[in-house]
Amino acid sequence: MAGRKPRARGGAPPGYRMRHDERWAAVTNQYGVPPPPRSALTLRLILATFGLLVCAAAAIVFALLDLPLPLILVAALLAVVAAVDLVVITRRKLHGEPG
Template identity: 45%
Template sequence: MRRRTVMAQHAASSREPSRQDRPGYHDPLAGIGGAAPAQSALTLRLVLAVVGLVFATCGVIAFILIQAPTWVIVLFVLVGLTAVVDIIVVTRRKLRGESG
């Protein structure tokens, strides 16, 4: 009977969030002064990345049509690639269950 109790306690303790999962983990002054823990704005970051990707794509198309200098087109392609990478990172974080 004692063994089941120990196993049940271990199972219950293994489901508790680790110290890193708690709000304010990276804030050394968490709980002092009544400040609420910071929350990530992943949805806002995702929306801004999508908007950046749309503008970069439109910019690349427009600059190709007006035969702009190559460096301008490359610059907009780099902005678009940055937006794609950010979309991938934010999507992975949201799928892992991070709030935001």
């Protein structure tokens, strides 16, 4: 075993993965209560904006190319869903929800 580095006294070997108990202890406070979950609202805002732009552009391009109506409606419906999601995210951010 000439290639192995000696491990520090009481320390974990390189590449050691923590057990569940140790991971839990790393995320809990002094009373053993985990922090409240945080929503990734900013990421969701970016993804909803991207979805709105892409789906709205796709619906317009599909309509200009005279593609079948169901395809245009699906793209338009997804754009509406993204717009509603943007409204929900904006309201949650305005009410002070972190994320």
